Structure formats: structure tokens, C-alpha cells
Amino acid sequence: MFEKSTWIRLPRNVVVGHGVLDETVDAVAELHLTGRPLVVTSPTPREVAGTRVVEGFAAEGTDPETVLVEEASFEAVQRVIREADAAEAGFLVGVGGGKVIDITKMAADELGLGFVSVPTAASHDGIVSGRGSVPDGNTRHSVAAEPPLAVVADTEILADAPWRLTTAGCADIISNYTAVKDWELAKRLKNVEYSEYAGALSRMTAEMLVENSDSIKKNLEESAWIVVKALVSSGVAMSIAGSSRPASGAEHLFSHQLDRLVPGTALHGHQVGVGSIMTEYLHSGAKGEWRSVRNALASIGAPTTAEELGIEDETIIQALTTAHEIRDRYTILGDGVNEPAAREVARATGVI
Ligand SMILES: NC(=O)c1ccc[n+]([C@@H]2O[C@H](COP(=O)([O-])OP(=O)(O)OC[C@H]3O[C@@H](n4cnc5c(N)ncnc54)[C@H](O)[C@@H]3O)[C@@H](O)[C@H]2O)c1
Numbered sequence: 061m062f063e064k065s066t067w068i069r070l071p072r073n074v075v076v077g078h079g080v081l082d083e084t085v086d087a088v089a090e091l092h093l094t095g096r097p098l099v100v101t102s103p104t105p106r107e108v109a110g111t112r113v114v115e116g117f118a119a120e121g122t123d124p125e126t127v128l129v130e131e132a133s134f135e136a137v138q139r140v141i142r143e144a145d146a147a148e149a150g151f152l153v154g155v156g157g158g159k160v161i162d163i164t165k166m167a168a169d170e171l172g173l174g175f176v177s178v179p180t181a182a183s184h185d186g187i188v189s190g191r192g193s194v195p196d197g198n199t200r201h202s203v204a205a206e207p208p209l210a211v212v213a214d215t216e217i218l219a220d221a222p223w224r225l226t227t228a229g230c231a232d233i234i235s236n237y238t239a240v241k242d243w244e245l246a247k248r249l250k251n252v253e254y255s256e257y258a259g260a261l262s263r264m265t266a267e268m269l270v271e272n273s274d275s276i277k278k279n280l281e282e283s284a285w286i287v288v289k290a291l292v293s294s295g296v297a298m299s300i301a302g303s304s305r306p307a308s309g310a311e312h313l314f315s316h317q318l319d320r321l322v323p324g325t326a327l328h329g330h331q332v333g334v335g336s337i338m339t340e341y342l343h344s345g346a347k348g349e350w351r352s353v354r355n356a357l358a359s360i361g362a363p364t365t366a367e368e369l370g371i372e373d374e375t376i377i378q379a380l381t382t383a384h385e386i387r388d389r390y391t392i393l394g395d396g397v398n399e400p401a402a403r404e405v406a407r408a409t410g411v412i
Pocket residue numbers: 102103104105108132156157158159160162180181183184185186187189190191192193194217218220221222225228232298304327328329
């Protein structure tokens with residue numbers, strides 16, 4: 061008897077383009093979300109977009125409340141929940157980078173409220189996904205969270221954000237190549253559940269981004285358009301999979317370990333990009349495709365070395381040798397890369 065079942069939870073409205081921030085209220089109205097909005101944001105995103113979103117809701121008479129968050133932590137999620145309860149919020153609007161959006165989607169999930177994603181940076185593929193990523197002591201949780209009912213991605217704002225945020229988003233997408241390889245490996249060796257559709261979509265998203273890399277340039281709003289489309293597509297792959305597997309493999313474990321060792325030093329996307337160069341080397345060897353990964357990153361101006369990340373060589377080795385410990389997710393790292401092997405891969409790929 062066939063007993064398989066799945067829920068693929070996707071946004072209903074994905075609004076992308078120049079000046080669409082002012083359509084946030086319409087995107088919400090179309091969803092029949094009611095009650096008081098709680099706008100979750102952080103200082104800079106509040107300046108570049110949050111205040112305008114609040115003013116838009118206020119003009120409609122919905123009396124929005126705002127809460128500022130800085131870090132992705134369970135404590136921050138609880139704080140948003142308390143603020144939402146106190147404000148008797150009807151729905152949540154996350155305005156900011158990946159951390160703000162993760163906190164908002166996790167709070168919305170616990171509260172049982174709808175959530176709208178308003179990214180102010182094209183820096184990560186969590187803008188659409190129903191996953192939240194939170195460090196917790198020695199581990200990193202990827203938790204099921206409320207996917208956004210709507211995404212409002214204003215390319216004018218995204219193109220105006222510091223360029224490094226956009227190159228981080230590109231690198232988060234380029235890392236899908238190795239994430240999918242890790243997922244396939246885990247299917248072969250550990251019989252983990254694998255989705256052909258999610259894997260193919262994730263890989264195709266990375267390929268299309270790389271094919272369009274000539275059009276991804278600083279001060280070109282079209283770049284934000286191309287990158288957001290890819291981030292949405294990658295998030296959809298995660299929703300189809302019901303896990304972050306299609307977009308997160310060993311390169312992400314390496315990045316999560318760097319977040320523990322040297323928090324706040326480099327952007328998530330940049331770290332996973334450098335991790336991807338090395339894990340591609342581990343997958344396919346010296347003559348394999350690691351150069352293509354490195355060249356794709358270099359062509360959009362993302363870091364490809366420890367120095368460009370602003371991270372010490374020894375920290376790279378430490379992160380690579382301990383990355384397998386961070387989460388129970390089988391990857392090319394297996395039960396761990398030893399120190400000489402880590403040094404070899406980091407040197408051979410020019411990362412250190
Ligand atoms: N849930 C998922 O599926 C998923 C996917 C990818 C990444 N993530 C998570 O997202 C986080 C990474 O996201 P991130 O790189 O955006 O980091 P972040 O949220 O820390 O943002 C980086 C910085 O950019 C600033 N910023 C945002 N918009 C700006 C703008 N327009 N102008 C100037 N500054 C702006 C933020 O205030 C912050 O200081 C990580 O915690 C990662 O684990 C989650």
C-alpha cells in the first residue's frame with residue numbers, strides 16, 4: 061500500500077521589482093490577513109525599509125507595532141513572541157536580513173500567525189524558505205518554521221544595499237552545487253530521503269545564476285532581480301524537500317562552525333562559498349570541478365580565500381576538521397577530515 065504523504069508549503073504572493081515595498085499593504089490585504097501588524101526588524105533595515113512599511117500600515121489604520129532584533133537566537137524568538145502577545149498582533153512582517161527573517165518565521169510558527177517576508181538584502185536564500193537556522197551551544201538547528209505567506213522584494217532597496225550582501229546571496233546559491241552532491245551521497249550511503257525535483261531545482265538554480273553572472277554587477281538593479289529570483293527558487297527547493305538539504309551540505313556545516321569560532325567576522329553566504337570550493341575538492345579531487353566553483357565565486361566578486369574572508373588560516377583548518385560535529389547530517393566530511401587532509405585541501409584550493 062502507498063502511504064507516503066507530504067506538505068509543500070509555499071508563499072502565495074511573491075512580489076518582486078522596483079519600488080514594490082509600497083505594495084506591502086496590498087500584498088497583505090490580498091491574503092486576507094487581519095489585525096495589528098507586528099513589524100520585526102533591525103536598526104539599518106528599519107531605516108531603509110521598516111519605517112516605510114510601518115507608515116504604509118499606519119495609513120490604513122492598522123496601528124502597527126515594531127520590535128527590533130539583532131541576533132538569530134531562541135531568546136530573540138521568545139522576545140518577539142512576547143511583543144506579539146502584548147501587542148495582540150494579527151500577523152508578523154519581517155523586514156531585514158537573514159537573521160531577522162529567520163526569527164520572524166520561527167516566532168510566527170510558534171504563535172500560529174501568518175508572516176510576510178520583506179528582505180532588505182539579497183544575501184541568503186531564507187527569504188522564501190520554511191526553515192529557520194539558529195545556533196545553539198555546540199550545535200546549529202534547522203527548524204521547521206512558518207513559510208512566508210507573501211514575499212515583497214524591492215529591487216531598488218536590494219540594489220542599494222552594500223554590494224557584499226548581494227555577492228553573499230550569489231555565493232549561498234553557488235553553494236547549492238556541493239549541497240546537492242552531499243545530499244546525493246547521503247542518499248547512496250545512508251539511505252536518507254532524497255527528492256529528485258528539489259535536487260534538480262537547486263542545482264539548476266545555481267547553474268542559471270552562474271550562466272547569468274555577466275549581468276550581476278554592482279550598481280545594476282537588474283542584478284538584484286536575477287539574484288532574488290535565484291534565492292526564491294532555492295527556497296522553493298527547500299520547501300519541496302521539507303528540509304534545507306538541497307541548499308545546505310558540508311559547506312554550510314563549515315560556515316556554521318566559523319560562526320561559532322569567529323562570530324560576526326564574515327557573511328554567511330561568503331563563508332559557505334569558500335566552504336564549497338573545498339568540499340567540491342573533497343568530492344571530485346584535484347582535477348575535479350573546484351576551479352569552476354572558485355571561478356564562479358570570483359566572477360561575481362565573492363571571497364575565495366581565508367584572507368578575503370578576514371579569517372585566520374588556522375581557524376579555517378579548525379572549522380573544517382570539526383564541521384561534521386555540528387549537526388547529524390551526513391556529508392562528504394563523513395566522520396571528520398583530519399588535520400593533514402584539511403590542510404591539503406585548503407592549500408590545494410588556494411583557500412589558505
Ligand atoms: N532559513 C533559511 O533557509 C536560511 C537560508 C540562508 C541563510 N539563513 C540564515 O540567514 C543568516 C544570514 O543572513 P544575512 O547574510 O542576511 O545576515 P544578517 O541577517 O546578519 O544581515 C547582515 C547585515 O546586513 C544588514 N543589512 C540588511 N539589509 C541591509 C541594507 N539594505 N543596507 C545595509 N545593511 C543591511 C543587517 O542589518 C546585518 O547587519 C544566517 O543566520 C543564516 O543561517 C537562513
